[in-house]
Amino acid sequence: MSLLDIAGIAVSPDHYIAGQRVASAERFALHSPIDQRPLGHISEGLAEHVEAAIVAAQHAFPAWSALTAAERKPYLDRFADEIGKRADAFCLLESNDAGVLLSRMRHGVVPRAMLNIRWFAEHALTLQDRPIETEQATHLVRHDPAGVVVVITPWNAPLMLSTWKLGPALAAGNCCILKPPEWAPLTCSLLADAAHAAGLTPGVFNVVQGTGANTGARLVSDARIARVSFTGSVPTAKWIAQAAGANLVPCSLELGGKSPFIVLPDADLEQAAATGALMYRNAGQVCLAGTRFLVHAQVAEAFIAAMRAHVEKLNVGDPREEATEVGPIIHPRQLERVAGFVERAVAAGARVLWGGARHAFGAQYYQPTMLADVAQGSEIVQNEVFGPVLTLQTFASDDEAVLLANGTDYGLGGVCYGETAHATEVAQRVRTGFIWVNSFGIRDLAAPFGGIKRSGIGREGGDWSFEFFCDVKDVVVPKKPFRASFSHR
Known part of the structure; x- marks a missing residue:
């Protein structure tokens, strides 16, 4: 053998x-x-x-x-x-x-x-x-x-x-x-x-x-x-x-997932930003990650600054090294797919908050990326990228946040940060198979896991x-x- x-x-x-x-x-x-x-x-x-x-x-x-x-x-x-x-x-x-x-x-x-x-x-x-x-x-x-x-x-x-x-x-x-x-x-x-x-x-x-x-x-x-x-x-x-x-x-x-990551105006922005940086783990190749950031307009600038600080500290490199936090994209074909999403979004008017290009570490690495000024109906918001690419949209009310959160054909998971009672009420209105309130990734084998819609x-x-x-x-x-x-x- x-x-x-x-x-x-x-x-x-x-x-x-x-x-x-x-x-x-x-x-x-x-x-x-x-x-x-x-x-x-x-x-x-x-x-x-x-x-x-x-x-x-x-x-x-x-x-x-x-x-x-x-x-x-x-x-x-x-x-x-x-x-x-x-x-x-x-x-x-x-x-x-x-x-x-x-x-x-x-x-x-x-x-x-x-x-x-x-x-x-x-x-x-x-x-x-x-x-x-x-x-x-x-x-x-x-x-x-x-x-x-x-x-x-x-x-x-x-x-x-x-x-x-x-x-x-x-x-x-x-x-x-x-x-x-x-x-x-x-x-x-x-x-x-x-x-x-x-x-x-x-x-x-x-x-x-x-x-x-x-x-x-x-x-x-x-x-x-x-x-x-x-x-x-x-x-x-x-x-x-x-x-x-x-x-x-x-x-x-x-x-697949195109899950919302909702940041309400009463959220702990530092904790939300630290959790947001976790969305880049496994180079973003995680179906349950919150990839669509929906942030209240009043706190958007502060949240972006807080999350940027966390992202800048991420160690991109060889996954066999203990200190590495973001590794490679699985295959050249998948890398081309990820890069294509970003290129088309930028050409359509998206603004790159950070990242937006291949990473210098290796041929199959891509920078942790966040895109703003994206339309709800755009490809980058509606379709799963399955790479280290996130989008950011702002909202002015709970109703608008829920409308944006539910505005895709996907419904796997979600994240909602805010004062606990407030975040729980909003989370219950989001149409997904599961959603984490002020947390991410908590799982139990006795609990149901799965999505709705596509x-x-x-x-x-x-x-x-x-x-x-x-x-x-x-x-x-x-x-x-x-x-x-x-x-x-």
Whole structure:
């Protein structure tokens, strides 16, 4: 078996199917976003690999699904343990492969990945046979595993989002096929090593690498798939929904964001500005970031000065260095997309408050940027950039702030700073799947996560994840002898 050497970490470039590594005759090149150096060639998932993965998952499903949640839990706990044993490797791989900050991986992502597996394994214990008592009967509500599920994750957070979906899918008793992002597949490959070492039955967890147009398309259009969970772009989601819909396969779609960051006149401007600078983390490649700054006109000048001071202190550089706060854009194609948004906005009259150009550190780096004098209907305000580019608009009243906040086709998240009661009242009027008041990034696995409008369909987290990955069934047990009669329904 051939292995890649990435910063001293050995990782397979091949698929993981039925407990074994499987190579492909066709491969695609992988480069690091840090300095464009070649990382190796990755096996492309062809029709035979998709078929083998589906068959393997189908074969493993009867035994895995027959286990109780309590019986599956030790496997998943060991899976989390094996992720922890490889913590340094996961950190180095994703930093080299996707440009994610090494410090963020070490202190946030890897611990969260372990928790994703453990928490859902534990929560699954609470789901079975929940009784609903009525006068006539006891309703035993069951969450039965759906079958073979496909998980497709994006390149901005491969490890975290893979485990976020795999945790409930596996804990529910499904067998999974993970399709990693082609621009950053390596931590998903290492995840297969962790699952193998944990003793997951062959076929319970499979990894098939490849492009969305080739491998992904074959997976989501197969009638044997029971569920598709996807995080990514709106255009891709539309295609997935259409392909899966032909077989009436349910989809969970967590998509893009164009979230508002509202600064009310009674906000703590220093705290709001410090939080605002966080929107540049992962080079702005974060779907839930507040990218549209809506600032009350009375405090706009002071807020801009405060945030500028924070942005000027940001350390742009190599994500493998502990002090780095802003790393590279994932791919040359994405960099061109980001730069194009800014160039067109400036040509249309936008004013650059800071940034606005490529960064001198490296070929795939872009300056943290803020654009003002942008129209509500403009491309830069309405469409997701997915880079370190923010916009700033002012408002004169709460009603105007809410109108601007709700004035896009997206509705994923949001941030609202102000006196707590005031900010909470405004936040409740913003049409999003979630919104943070005087904070950012607070998450709990028991809480729902997802968007409205073009930001997605469905919710992930807590019971919501299991309701998607399970067939919910009501077992009705009468409390009195039942007498059949055509006069009663």
